[in-house]
Amino acid sequence: MTSGDPIRDWTQGEAAIAYQHCGACGAVWYFRREFCPRCGTREPATLQAGGRGTVYAQTLVHRAPSEALRSRVPYLIVLVDMEEGFRMMGQGDARLAISDRVLARFEWFGDTLVPYFRKREE
Amino acid sequence: MSWISGVGLTPFGKHPGRSTLDLMSDAAAAALADAGLERRDVDGLICGYSTTLPHLMLSTLFSEHFGLEPRYAHAIQIGGASGFAMAMAAHLVVESGAAKHILVVAGENRLTGQSRDAAVQTLAQVGHAVYEVPLGAIIPAYYALVASRYIHQFGHSERDLAELAVLMRAHACANPGAQFGEPITVEDVLASKPIASPLKLLDCCPVSDGGAAFVVSRDPTDVSRVRILGAGQAHTHQHVSAVASLTQFGAEASSREALGQARVELEDCDYAAIYDSFTITLAILLEEIGLAPRGGAGRLAREGHFSPSGRMPLNTHGGLLSYGHCGVGGAMAHLVEAQLQLSSRAGKRQAGSPRLALLHADGGVLSSHVSLVLEAAD
Numbered sequence: 181m182t183s184g185d186p187i188r189d190w191t192q193g194e195a196a197i198a199y200q201h202c203g204a205c206g207a208v209w210y211f212r213r214e215f216c217p218r219c220g221t222r223e224p225a226t227l228q229a230g231g232r233g234t235v236y237a238q239t240l241v242h243r244a245p246s247e248a249l250r251s252r253v254p255y256l257i258v259l260v261d262m263e264e265g266f267r268m269m270g271q272g273d274a275r276l277a278i279s280d281r282v283l284a285r286f287e288w289f290g291d292t293l294v295p296y297f298r299k300r301e302e
Numbered sequence: 303m304s305w306i307s308g309v310g311l312t313p314f315g316k317h318p319g320r321s322t323l324d325l326m327s328d329a330a331a332a333a334l335a336d337a338g339l340e341r342r343d344v345d346g347l348i349c350g351y352s353t354t355l356p357h358l359m360l361s362t363l364f365s366e367h368f369g370l371e372p373r374y375a376h377a378i379q380i381g382g383a384s385g386f387a388m389a390m391a392a393h394l395v396v397e398s399g400a401a402k403h404i405l406v407v408a409g410e411n412r413l414t415g416q417s418r419d420a421a422v423q424t425l426a427q428v429g430h431a432v433y434e435v436p437l438g439a440i441i442p443a444y445y446a447l448v449a450s451r452y453i454h455q456f457g458h459s460e461r462d463l464a465e466l467a468v469l470m471r472a473h474a475c476a477n478p479g480a481q482f483g484e485p486i487t488v489e490d491v492l493a494s495k496p497i498a499s500p501l502k503l504l505d506c507c508p509v510s511d512g513g514a515a516f517v518v519s520r521d522p523t524d525v526s527r528v529r530i531l532g533a534g535q536a537h538t539h540q541h542v543s544a545v546a547s548l549t550q551f552g553a554e555a556s557s558r559e560a561l562g563q564a565r566v567e568l569e570d571c572d573y574a575a576i577y578d579s580f581t582i583t584l585a586i587l588l589e590e591i592g593l594a595p596r597g598g599a600g601r602l603a604r605e606g607h608f609s610p611s612g613r614m615p616l617n618t619h620g621g622l623l624s625y626g627h628c629g630v631g632g633a634m635a636h637l638v639e640a641q642l643q644l645s646s647r648a649g650k651r652q653a654g655s656p657r658l659a660l661l662h663a664d665g666g667v668l669s670s671h672v673s674l675v676l677e678a679a680d
Contacts, residue, residue: 191432210543211433237454237548239446240499241438245423249438254496257443259451259543269434269543278454292436 187226190293195286197229197295199266208265231284232300233262235276249290258282258297270295304393306528306676307403307519308337309638313479314512314626318414322355323367325409329513329631330368337517338525339403344517346374346401348392350384350408350630353424354415364407374401380537381428381665382577384408385514385634386672390533392518402520408630409513421509428666430541442506442580444542444667446498449582451548453500456589460500462600463581464491467504467623469603470578473610474620476651481510481626491581505581510626514634516641522679526645531566531658532675534559542667552671553590557662560673566658568592571675573643573656574614575636577663578621587662588616591673615653618643633663637674644678 189198201208202216202224215222237259244250258272260282270284271294282297310332312325320328326349334341347370349361357363361375374395378388385408392404412421425441434444452458468488474480486504494503518530536552536559539545561568574593578584585599593614594602602608608616619625619639622632640659642648661674 191436211430211541237447237451239443239450239501240496241440241443241446242496242498243422243440243442245426245438245440246419252438255438257437257439257447257498259447259548267543269430269437269439271437278450289436289438294437 187228190286190295193293195293197231197268197284198226199229199262199264200224200226210266210268227264229262229264233260233282235278235280235282235297236261236267238272238276238278240274252289260297268295270297272297273299304396304530305519305522306516306530306641307523308333308335308339308517308525309641310336310515311479311635311638312409312513314510314628314635315481316414317411317511320411320511321415322352322410323364325411325511325513326364326407327368329409329515330405330407333405333407333515333517336525337519337523339517341369344370344403344405345372346392346395346404347372348375348388348404348406349377350388351377351379352410353421353629354411370405374404380670382579382633383663383665383670383672384630385632385637386661386663386674387535389516389518389530389637389674390535390672393530393533396518396520404518405515406518407515408634410629410631411511412628413509413511415511430543434541434543440498442501443498445580445582446501447542448548448586448668449500452582452586455549456597458585458597458600460492461488463500463505463585464488465600465603466578466581466584467491469608470617470621470623473618473651474624477619477625480620480624481508482624501580501582507579507622507627510628512626512628512631514631514638516634516638526641526647527679528641528644529677529679530674531677532560532562532564534563534673536671538669540666540669551586551590551668553587553662553664556671557591557660557673560675561660564675564677566675568660571658571660572614573640573653573659574616575640575659575661576616577633577636578617578623579627581623583664583668586668587664591660591662610651610653615643615656618648618651618653636663637661640676644676
């Protein structure tokens with residue numbers, strides 16, 4: 181990502197999911213960096229994801245990490261394989277199961293806007 | 303080659319008023335006494351870290367406190383695998399000739415030295431600070447995500463996982479130092495409080511106070527003749543979001559390296575010391591290393607395979623799940639027990655006369671792997 185990159189995502193308070201792509205080797209990944217972790221090429225493209233994916237793993241959390249979040253349990257945490265080819269963690273509808281096809285929206289969790297996945301029908 | 307010439311282990315559980323340095327000192331004194339060594343004999347010191355005593359230089363802080371002036375000293379941090387990484391480093395250093403007797407030591411008042419929420423939040427930081435922690439993830443949730451996928455692929459039931467908790471508790475009941483000494487049943491595990499599905503409270507190791515230590519020596523002493531024959535590591539990722547597969551980790555590569563160095567086969571081993579932070583951790587590590595078939599760890603536990611009288615005695619001290627987990631000292635307790643078993647000093651827990659032990663620990667979320675092979679020498 182170069183300075184002044186217009187793509188902002190939920191980790192910066194925007195209702196969006198961003199990922200990165202290396203034009204040199206084709207690698208796709210989620211955690212933002214200034215270089216490709218596979219081939220080292222600098223200034224990878226930062227792109228906005230469409231929010232569609234498939235549930236890879238899920239857990240319903242009953243034990244909150246802090247007093248402030250105690251009222252939110254239970255909440256579902258998912259790993260989702262996104263259509264663009266990267267995997268991400270999000271929250272989701274408690275009824276989600278592995279292999280469900282999902283779409284991301286955004287919801288407040290404490291004072292953070294987080295990706296929240298729901299089942300999509302097609 | 304190197305020798306584990308002495309071991310020391312405190313009871314795990316609550317040690318109110320005892321600090322990190324107190325618990326490290328207790329374990330270190332016990333290990334030196336066991337080895338028949340004096341402080342002046344120790345020329346190397348390797349320690350880990352303590353979440354209740356964060357410090358830039360824990361190795362020299364402890365050396366000064368305990369009364370050591372080592373020629374070689376440092377700390378190591380790779381989460382739960384630290385204790386075995388410290389043993390591996392000590393093994394390599396004494397082989398190099400840089401030290402003769404290295405004291406490897408850890409201790410922490412993780413249970414009584416901080417609030418429960420503080421412990422949970424500190425441990426959650428092995429997750430990604432930007433992309434994972436804000437979602438409300440805690441350590442059991444990271445492992446529960448792994449569990450959901452692993453079970454999806456290999457078909458364990460929650461009952462299968464519970465068998466491993468029951469096994470560790472049965473072993474702990476024979477060990478007065480264990481945090482938990484009341485027997486439990488599969489039904490108890492299934493009925494325990496949900497933490498992060500499919501993991502319930504009794505699928506999770508406790509937070510403990512405790513200390514553990516051992517001495518790694520270049521030459522054998524008269525007391526107990528147990529040597530490190532091989533050691534291996536594998537580090538594949540840090541975060542659960544970044545793992546290529548939740549059904550294939552670094553345990554196979556790490557254990558294969560250690561066994562290869564030792565020039566032995568897995569089938570030659572007759573004792574196992576395997577990290578068990580959660581029941582799913584133990585199932586995955588046993589199955590990936592090859593000590594149980596995929597999906598079969600719980601069944602083998604139920605059949606007595608991992609009991610002291612079974613084919614492959616496992617964590618006979620009670621493991622992290624029931625002896626307890628004080629941080630770096632948690633896995634070190636597995637090594638202490640393996641050394642006692644190989645030197646036929648485990649008392650009423652003695653599991654026959656094992657000669658060759660495979661040890662394995664992971665740190666993070668199955669991120670860092672360290673394997674060791676120990677042998678009883680004649």
